[in-house]
Amino acid sequence: MTRHSLEDWCRRMSERMWARQCFITQGCLDRYCLSASATPESKVVLYRAPPGYGKSVQVAFAANTRELELESVVYINTRSFPDSYGVNDSLFAALVLYQIEGVESWRTIKSDIDTIEALRNALCNAKKTIRICLDGIGEAKHTADLIEDLICETPSNVKFFIAPSRVGALARLSMMTGVVTYGADELVFTEEEVSELSGMGGPEASNIIKATGGWPALVRLMCQTPNPNLPAATWPETRSYFRDNLLTALPDSTRTFLCNAAMLEVISAECYGYVYKTEEADREITFLNEHYALLAPTGTSGDRMDMHPVLREYLRSLFNTTQRERRSYVLKRVAFWHWRRGEYLHSINAALEASDHRWARVVSDSIILDVALRQGEIEVLRTWFGKVPARTIKKIAALSIGYAWILYFSQQARQAEEILVSSLHPSSRGVGNLDEEGWRELVNAIGKATQDELLESQVLCQKWIDSFGDRNMVGKGAALTCQAFIASSGRHFEELERLSHRAAVAIQSSNQHYAFIWLKTAEIQAELFKGDIARAMSVLIQANKTAEKIQVPKTFLNKMFGTLELQICSGIVNLAT
Structure with a gap:
């Protein structure tokens, strides 16, 4: 590339990028807690989060400056590069140098190596504070290496604000000193920010947070949708956003995996492999975590994952539409998986969603009593019991006693007492084992307290x-x-x-x-x-x-x-x- 064509390329790219910077920040919230001013001592501010968490917005805001005499700013957004143009490290260096010093610095440059060396010298000798704001960097290895070198070799007045092209890109930066990383937990909106953004205060802002989990893209959609009182996963805007901005970016196998995984109670490679009879789950989970962070570890072991509830509901509805004939079968396999592991609440949830009350016929005595008396999942069990035929409840002592407990804590004492009496029937399964541990007497004793019969209960x-x-x-x-x-x-x-x-x-x-x-x-x-x-x-x-x-x-x-x-x-x- 000649000097003239290089100058023309840098000019055109810079104009595109700064036009994009202005557009990205329009109508968006300048969040001080994530701004350049909030981290004055940091060398690098790194934004790592799933799509739609405002990473590009934060980098664009970092490029705003009101002190032109004291600061120089570089803004590079890789989406402005032509798809057919290979941007190597020397072109990247030329673009950064152009935005800092203009074409004057190129008069002595005769090669690609000279361009990179000129950039190093310009940054090392800069008297001003220089902010280098990079959005979408990370796919090209040579450019990533150059960025890491510049971070390590330049003085403290050169600062970097980076949103990598994928969550796992530029991994070594996270291990460096002076690097502040903002993830999904920091990028979600607070009620105060929602109030400032939408003009809605108090309960309305709280409802927005509850409906969206603070996911910035969903907050924006809720402020625009004509149906804010409906579940977030059902808004046409949400469905279009997930379809066009998330799912279409995924490979076919990963898209299928994510949709299938939404049907699990807890996502793990082991559970997915059992339910769907495959060994590909580990690979897909790793890919999703490295590129999109759409799954988050849950619990201390780290082998179980979860996804955002709104995304999960959307994917479940998609599964129900496209694989309706498999739905009940899949949910029953999920229920059996958790039942074998003693995770009874998950079993009940899956069986409840499968509308499979027959599962109650083979339930062991310990399951319902554990979920009811130890875990206290009153609401879940009340819904589930509502779908189990009364004759089934009366035939199984554990169901009768567990249901009586639920009724007592739902302020339905008369029905609870009737159920307890029915559990005494000689044909009721499991009566002997339960009576040895006093479950019926316990439910009766504590049930009295729920009806303010305190002395008798004591x-x-x-x-x-x-x-x-x-x-x-x-x-x-x-x-x-x-x-x-x-x-x-x-x-x-x-x-x-x-x-x-x-x-x-x-x-x-x-x-x-x-x-x-x-x-x-x-x-x-x-x-x-x-x-x-x-x-x-x-x-x-x-x-x-x-x-x-x-x-x-x-x-x-x-x-x-x-x-x-x-x-x-x-x-x-x-x-x-």
Whole structure:
């Protein structure tokens, strides 16, 4: 390329890129927490997140400067390059140099090597702060190597703002000092940002966050859709966005994998391989993580993945449309996979979605009682039981007892008592085994407390502990917690303290999630009765931390603790006034 043609190319590319920079930032939120000013000591700001999280917007905003005498800015967006033009490291260097110094610096350049060396010298000798903003960099290895060299060799006044072309590109940058990385967790919108962007405040902004998870692209779509009250996955705008901006960019095999994976309760290579009878899952998960980050690790082991709930719902609807005849079969395989592993809640969820109540006929005694009494998944089981024929429930003692527990905690005591009576029928399967551990008596004892028959409940709980406490630790934790809650309600604080210690031991040894929530509720309620608002807040904060650590299901946790937090905040306001 001649000097004149190189100059013309750099001019045309720069004009395209800066026009794109202006367009990208129009109507977008300049988020200070992710801006250049928020990280003055960093050498590199790196944006790594799935598509639609505003990485390009942040790089474009980083290219804005109001201090032309003190700063020079380079903005390179690789989407402006012609598809047929191979941009090597010397052309990249020429483009950066052109945006910093114009054509004057080229007078002595005679070769590609001279261009790169001239750029190195210009950056190393710069007196101004220079921001180099790069969007879509990472596919060409030589250019990536040059960028890493410039980062390592230039002084601190040369700063880089980079959104790689794929999530796993420029991997070595993440290991360097002076590199700040913003991922999906940092790039999601907050309620305050949604309010600023949309002009909607309070509950409306909160609803937007709940519906979209703060995914910036979905937030923008929700602000524009005429159907904001419908589920986000059903908006025509969302469906078009996912189809045109996500799925079409994926290879066919990866697109199929992602759609299939959405039908799993928890995504893992092992589960996917079992359900779909394939050995390709590991490869597809690795590819998705390196290029798009559409799957996020869940739990401590890192072998299980999850995807954004809105994307998951969209892909499920796509699966239901394109593979309707396979849907029930796939969900039943998912249910059986989790059942074999003792992950009963996932089994119930999958069977419920498959509309397969026949699964209840082969359920083991421990499954329903574990999910109901230990995990406390009242809402899920109530929905599931609503689809199981009454005659099936009456024939299986574990179903009868579990359903009675659900009804008691749904304030349907009369129906619960009728179900408990039916579980005594001699033909009911599994009666003997369940009676040995006192499950029916336990449900009856605690059920009395849900109907404010506190004295009778306390007596029955103690009787149950004396008879069955040594052989049923899950039940013991529940019975002691019930007694503790009764003590708290009666303001018997010394008795509450004694019972709380005993209950906590049983809860910890049996991993009793449901009892844990009720015990902490009793302790917080007691502090509120005493008027110790600060202590109540302290117990609540610690309880939330512990619940997250032991992975207590969030549905009931948020409901109970959310109500208590409102009470505490109300108490704080009253004290202030």
